[in-house]
Amino acid sequence: MLARYLPILMWLKTYNRHTLTSDAIAAVIVTIMLIPQSLAYALLAGLPAQVGLYASILPLVAYAVFGTSRTLAVGPVAVVSLMTAAAASNIAQQGSAEYLAAAVMLAALSGAMLIVMGVLRLGLLANFLSHPVISGFITASGLIIAASQLKHLLGIKADGDTLVDILVQLFGQLQHIHWPTVLIGVSATLFLFWSRTSLKPLLLRRGLSGRHADILAKASPVLAVALTTLVTWGGGLDKLGVKIVGDIVVGLPSLQLPAFTSSMWEKLLVSALLISIVGFVESVSVAQTLAAKRRQRISPDQELIGLGASNIASAVSGGFPVTGGFSRSVVNYDAGAETPAAGAFTAIGIALAAVLLTPLIYFLPKATLAATIIVAVLSLVDFGALQRTWKYSKSDFAAMMATILLTLVEGVEVGIMAGVSLSILLYLYRTSRPHSAIVGRVPGTEHFRNVCRHQVETDPAIITLRVDESLYFANARYLEDLIYDLVASQPKVRHLVLMCPAVNLIDASALESLEAINHRLRDSGVSFHLSEVKGPVMDMLRRSHFLEELSGQVFLSQFDAWKALHPAPSAARTLHSVV
């Protein structure tokens, strides 16, 4: 029981010098990579740079204690930072103390929600984010983030939560472009794109091992940060108007509970829920992918608690919402991390950086941070998925496209909510008009098949309808209409058999419809029968009055129904001659 909620107890007892070495090496590499990333995502969230570092210390320790993935690296990530900015800017102006308070409170609320969901084992909530919706949301978020960082690259001012807002403002400011900033920003961007595509092959050709080349290539943002900081300091570019990170509060965050003003947390509830779910989905899919590579397993419900604890830890140390990030987790994995202790060691590294390193990045240009963000998020943009989804399923494509367009035009919260709602509605719509077939007997067998596709035996006095879907509120009335139309079109019919091999559920609305069908058919002199009803469905029907009132019978198999209702050919002839 304790081990369920404290996975650390599982791996700590087998911890040894070998795992310590592996974890420590991975921690050094991840720390180096995480410093510019943490600063950049704080910038993206509209927060002071040190907040990014704060969000990369205690949350990592909390995850090491409560998380189940051996290699997941927790901290600020792009999409969640964007969502934080969108939510906090509904509360206050960027740069104000209230804005920072809103970001901290988002972490606290989201942490509390994640823990509650974990204790209630509600990990399945993440299932409502269908793949096309996540994919579309991440593509659109990537575009918004990239656009939002263009202002830092161009040295102009532009705000806004949606792509349209941002682009309109950028175009209005184009005459104020600051060329020294552009020089630094564009060089950094080009360097980062180059190192992403060409540095690794180059290093491989120079004789480095694949793993080392990979890690070095991923550390190139650190090089960009160092170089542009040196150039700015040496050239005095800040005096020319290049925006720099400047004074950062040196030292470790002070621990305190977030100030809960009730008006604010009510306004942030929905945003915190969305951040929680999006962060959880992103984190779990990364964790699952990496766990699968080493034949490990993660527990989604305990992951909720791990991420929840991380966010609470972030909130009490003045940070903003965090989750498991893709690129840093991959680096952690590739660098050989073996246990969550690697995360705790990374936290120590970041804490040292917060104490010692911040004076060194005084001259770091914001344009460089913007460049690292742009290069990172553009790799998330996947237009190919649009084409693949279009080819596979038009309704999945509709959900994806709606998510992208609404995220771009109306912002992240509207976008994701619309995507989730639309994918649920489209699914309900599909099941509200289930596939069905009139079936007849394949001559000489006990099989019954669709009359439109097979040469089968039928009887004008019997209609057998097979419905290939559970019967529930969304299709109950459709079924009624279908049956009334069928009976109206075949005046000779005396028996209607509903064949239910694919009916896994009959809910109270469908039961009501079946009762209505039964009454109405009886009034028209038609008996209503069921066949091949599954055991659990039959158990439910027995708890109602339906079976007592049913004008016909329930047959175990469709063949039984046919034998009972279809008179033998000789008998039929006799009947005709009598009539």
Added chain:
Amino acid sequence: MLARYLPILMWLKTYNRHTLTSDAIAAVIVTIMLIPQSLAYALLAGLPAQVGLYASILPLVAYAVFGTSRTLAVGPVAVVSLMTAAAASNIAQQGSAEYLAAAVMLAALSGAMLIVMGVLRLGLLANFLSHPVISGFITASGLIIAASQLKHLLGIKADGDTLVDILVQLFGQLQHIHWPTVLIGVSATLFLFWSRTSLKPLLLRRGLSGRHADILAKASPVLAVALTTLVTWGGGLDKLGVKIVGDIVVGLPSLQLPAFTSSMWEKLLVSALLISIVGFVESVSVAQTLAAKRRQRISPDQELIGLGASNIASAVSGGFPVTGGFSRSVVNYDAGAETPAAGAFTAIGIALAAVLLTPLIYFLPKATLAATIIVAVLSLVDFGALQRTWKYSKSDFAAMMATILLTLVEGVEVGIMAGVSLSILLYLYRTSRPHSAIVGRVPGTEHFRNVCRHQVETDPAIITLRVDESLYFANARYLEDLIYDLVASQPKVRHLVLMCPAVNLIDASALESLEAINHRLRDSGVSFHLSEVKGPVMDMLRRSHFLEELSGQVFLSQFDAWKALHPAPSAARTLHSVV
């Protein structure tokens, strides 16, 4: 085409003196019944009495032109009036001009929405109101309405949208009870309850035909109105403080477009949508029940247009939202109405009443109107449904109970939205953990059955999993977990067969999961096969790369899979001896 949108063209060409007579008689009876009802529902909606009459003139003419039911009687109804009051009181104080404007605008918005839904053939939207949710909503609304009318019965003041609000206020005012009002109100209530249960049997014993007794019993509110008006006038009870209807604007409504102030209509959008859907569901179920009795059919999509036109007609003539009502439609049907012309004739009757009758009801006590409302709505309260639903299905019961409680505690809009959301979520939850079974071969046959329930043949190298649900985003990850756990628990397994006879759909998220399963199983040395995939599902899979990447095969039948993967006993023995 024209006839689709103008059903009047269908019945008008066969109109003759016989149908005219039937319709006219029905119209007289419905008119008499509708006058007190219209006044009462205006009172319930918090509107001046004449507005109830206005809403019973033009809307009936519009429905006669555009509606498809022969016998539906349109006008103000209890639940929709309650919803109108709840929505309008968010905008302004009862009695103000703005409150009336909000009610008129609700009719206009709801009319426009219904027409748009009708043109887009979105009648299926009504399917999302499951039976337990409607039933629970109507029960709770009935209780709220009855409670809200108690103040008129007791002659005290009390407002509020929720049962709790109303009851708290009533208790606070109990010392101000006005006994003359109570005398009139309670007598009227008792009389109406008595006539509902005992008047018809009495009339039957006196020799009246069943139909006449029925109609007379239903006209008893008219008698109550007449008697209490006379008593109040004769006894000068209004001077004792009995609240009366008082001065009503005499005459017909003036036609005008509602004043559209944008801030107001934005606030009313959600309410108008809820009113539209609830009104439509109520109306269609009444229309369908009555149509079925005479083997007629209605067209739900054209009904949307008919009700939309009625609401627009109500808005331009200063009325409030209307829909097809249960009791008046039954009276119309029983009184022998044969075509929608009966509705148009009723409109003429109400118009005459608006011109001639209003001075006569100056002394009509509001307590009498409250009594007619209370007696009408308490018949809608159905606690028996709670018990039946509990017995049949716990999750339907949960949706019903949530609807009732939230409607009572939080009001009609929150109640219905919560009910709809919960029933959708519960359905998704059920399908997110589909029933599945490991199957084996029934010896000597081609049948494969659940290993837990039948004596079947299996092979430790083959797992065959049958999933009894479509595969889509809500259960895609569940399927992954299920398969990974299965494979992890059986180390000897070489083949996994997913048997899909009940899979009607594989959406893009499930496809993604199948691809992940395929890759991961291949990494573990297990081939992944499918069997019995339905035709339309196979067509979709062919549009992706899944089938090319599949490590195993797709078998037409599970028996084919078994023949191909399970070596013949002799061959198996050979293999064993080789190993």
